[in-house]
Structures are given as structure tokens and as C-alpha cells.
Amino acid sequence: MSEMIYFDHAATTPVHPRVVEVMTPYLTQVFGNPSSVHGFGRKARQALEQARDAIARYLDADPQSLIFTSGGTEADNMAVIGGALAHQEKGRHVITTQIEHHAVLHACEYLQNLGFEITYLPVDDTGSVRMSDLINAVRDDTVLVSIMYGNNEVGTIQPIEEIGRFLQERSIVFHTDAVQAFGVLPLSMRELPVDMLSVSAHKINGPKGVGALYLRKNTAFSPLLHGGSQERKRRAGTENLAGIVGFAEAVRIASEERVERVAKYKEIKETMLTIWREAGIRYQVNGHPEHVMPHILNVSFLGIQTETMLMNMDLASIAASSGSACTSGSLELSHVLKAMNLGDERAHSAIRFSFGITNSVEEAARAAGKVAQIVKRLQKE
Numbered sequence: 001m002s003e004m005i006y007f008d009h010a011a012t013t014p015v016h017p018r019v020v021e022v023m024t025p026y027l028t029q030v031f032g033n034p035s036s037v038h039g040f041g042r043k044a045r046q047a048l049e050q051a052r053d054a055i056a057r058y059l060d061a062d063p064q065s066l067i068f069t070s071g072g073t074e075a076d077n078m079a080v081i082g083g084a085l086a087h088q089e090k091g092r093h094v095i096t097t098q099i100e101h102h103a104v105l106h107a108c109e110y111l112q113n114l115g116f117e118i119t120y121l122p123v124d125d126t127g128s129v130r131m132s133d134l135i136n137a138v139r140d141d142t143v144l145v146s147i148m149y150g151n152n153e154v155g156t157i158q159p160i161e162e163i164g165r166f167l168q169e170r171s172i173v174f175h176t177d178a179v180q181a182f183g184v185l186p187l188s189m190r191e192l193p194v195d196m197l198s199v200s201a202h203k204i205n206g207p208k209g210v211g212a213l214y215l216r217k218n219t220a221f222s223p224l225l226h227g228g229s230q231e232r233k234r235r236a237g238t239e240n241l242a243g244i245v246g247f248a249e250a251v252r253i254a255s256e257e258r259v260e261r262v263a264k265y266k267e268i269k270e271t272m273l274t275i276w277r278e279a280g281i282r283y284q285v286n287g288h289p290e291h292v293m294p295h296i297l298n299v300s301f302l303g304i305q306t307e308t309m310l311m312n313m314d315l316a317s318i319a320a321s322s323g324s325a326c327t328s329g330s331l332e333l334s335h336v337l338k339a340m341n342l343g344d345e346r347a348h349s350a351i352r353f354s355f356g357i358t359n360s361v362e363e364a365a366r367a368a369g370k371v372a373q374i375v376k377r378l379q380k381e
């Protein structure tokens with residue numbers, strides 16, 4: 001059979017060869033503990049701070065405001081739980097949305113068990129939060145708002161600047177999960193009115209198990225991990241140095257190639273949609289038509305159950321997803337599609353294609369042709 005085609009980069013990505021190359025010495029030769037005072041430690045410390053500087057440059061941020069974590073999930077938990085606990089004297093109300101990643105939603109549920117009140121903002125049928133809903137939800141005791149940048153299932157980008165400016169005027173701490181946006185969209189922490197921002201390495205061709213939380217200077221925060229004084233006492237534990245060095249390299253490469261990557265993803269999307277349009281199959285694109293992540297394409301092939309379609313695509317060597325890696329395997333409808341109120345048929349037939357650096361336009365055209373054949377056959381049945 002032909003080669004496998006991977007369209008699930010929103011779930012995870014392969015590690016870039018240059019990333020593997022720069023990481024290797026930090027597993028073997030430069031193995032020191034960055035907290036040690038001897039030469040081994042000093043070398044490790046230097047690499048750690050260089051990596052921090054490189055990632056801070058991409059984010060146009062002060063390097064000291066970056067805290068390395070074990071990934072996007074930990075960064076989200078730190079922001080939501082650490083941010084809320086630090087402000088609980090002022091109030092115990094938190095606002096988020098119905099379409100967040102589970103790392104935010106389940107952290108909010110945890111806060112609820114601690115006595116916090118959570119408001120889950122609805123979204124419209126494009127997956128966008130309405131400003132009016134946020135304005136109505138804000139109370140005197142609201143201490144934290146967490147709204148994602150780009151959604152991982154349908155790709156919709158939220159009006160983060162507008163939301164941030166509104167919250168800044170009210171001195172409410174604002175966190176955004178930018179795991180999908182990072183490396184794909186330009187992000188300037190000098191310009192973006194956001195207090196906390198989560199990122200992850202393995203979504204941008206870095207290693208798994210490493211990420212970071214941007215924490216704006218003077219934002220009160222309660223650490224989740226207690227122990228050593230690493231990361232300026234905001235996250236205890238010996239640093240994952242090889243992972244962090246690899247993360248920084250992945251960010252450097254993403255930064256160099258960002259514009260070309262985005263152009264390619266847009267061409268891939270257009271190519272696939274054109275092939276499907278011309279094939280005369282029935283489909284609907286989910287997510288916002290313009291404010292959408294360029295590497296995510298969520299499509300409903302009407303009349304075909306998501307699981308049936310995924311299995312048939314897998315047989316044709318095409319790897320895509322139902323939307324979220326966490327709910328796949330279960331027949332449960334995605335909370336994101338549910339919140340978008342698309343109707344049963346559309347929600348139960350949604351497929352997420354997510355693109356990455358190893359995909360080509362030619363490969364996407366081939367895959368789209370195969371998908372069209374599968375859809376034609378199944379829509380006839």
C-alpha cells in the first residue's frame with residue numbers, strides 16, 4: 001500500500017531532526033543540574049537561560065516571565081488554579097468558555113470543588129465567544145478569565161485583544177491557552193493584553209513533556225509544585241533541560257519558517273476544499289470562515305458517522321481525527337461541537353484535518369481525492 005498521510009498535527013507532531021540534534025548533547029555530555037554551582041551546573045544553567053531567551057524573543061516577552069512546565073496541560077493548570085488561588089481574597093468567580101481544552105475545563109471543575117463559582121461562556125455556531133456574553137458575565141468578584149486563543153478542534157480564533165483590553169480596564173487577570181496558536185500566529189506579549197499564556201513544545205515539532213507558562217510581571221500567582229527554588233520559585237523541580245533546549249530550537253525553526261508554513265497550510269486547505277466541491281460530495285466546514293487557525297480544517301461529511309469515516313480513511317492510510325485526542329475512542333460527542341449547536345447530523349459527522357511541516361500540497365490533493373471517493377461511496381449507501 002501507499003505511504004501513510006498524517007493529518008493529525010493538532011494532536012501531536014514529529015520532532016524536527018534539528019531539534020533531535022541539539023537535544024542529544026544535553027542527555028549525554030551537558031547533563032549537569034542547572035542549580036549546581038560547579039562547571040557542569042553552570043553549563044546547564046547557561047543552556048537553560050539561552051533557551052528561555054530564544055522563546056521569549058518569539059513571544060516578544062521578558063525572559064523572566066517565562067516558566068518552563070511539563071507541557072500545555074501543566075501550564076493551563078498553573079494559570080487557572082494558581083491564578084485563581086492567588087486572587088481568592090478579592091473574589092471566587094472565574095469565567096471560561098464551553099469550548100476550552102480539558103486542561104482548562106477540568107482545572108475549573110477542580111476550583112469549583114474548592115468553592116469557586118465558574119461561568120462557562122457559550123459560543124455561536126462558528127465557535128466564537130460573544131463579547132456581550134463576557135460583559136454580562138463579569139461580576140465584582142470575578143478574579144480570573146481563561147479563554148483560549150485558537151481552538152484545537154475547529155480552529156476558531158477568539159477576539160483575544162478585544163477581550164484582553166476589556167478585562168485590563170477592570171483589573172481582571174486574563175489567561176489564554178495559546179497551544180495551537182503558538183508557532184503558527186505571531187504573538188507579541190508587549191502588545192497582547194494578556195496576563196498569562198500557555199504554550200507546548202510537541203505541537204510545534206518539539207519534544208513531548210515540555211511547555212511554558214508566560215506570567216506577566218507583577219501578576220499574583222500561587223505555585224502548584226513546591227520544592228526547590230527553580231523557575232524563580234514558581235515551579236519547583238529539576239528542569240527538563242534537554243526538552244527545554246529542544247523546545248527552544250523548535251521555536252527558532254517555527255519562527256524562521258512561519259510565513260511559508262502558513263501559506264502552505266492555506267494552499268492545502270483550498271486545494272482539498274476545491275477537490276471536494278468539484279467531486280460533488282455533501283460537506284460543511286465547521287469553525288469560523290475567516291478567524292480560523294490556518295492548520296486546522298474541520299469538515300462534516302453529511303450522513304457519514306465520524307467513526308465510520310475515520311476507519312475508512314485509516315484503511316486508505318490517511319490519519320485524521322474526530323477533533324480531540326482525549327475523547328476519541330469514546331463515542332461521546334465533542335464538547336466543542338456540542339457547544340456550537342450545529343445539529344446532530346453535522347456534529348456526528350465531523351472530521352478534523354490538521355496540517356504540519358511534513359505535509360505537501362500534492363500529498364493533500366491525493367488525500368482529498370481518496371477522501372472524496374470514500375465519501376461518495378458512503379453517502380450513496
Ligand SMILES: *Cc1c(COP(=O)(O)O)cnc(C)c1O
Nearest residue numbers: 071072073101152177179180200
Ligand atoms: C495539546 C493541547 C493542550 C495540552 O498540551 P500538552 O502539552 O499535550 O499537555 C492544551 N491546550 C490545547 C489547545 C492543546 O491543543
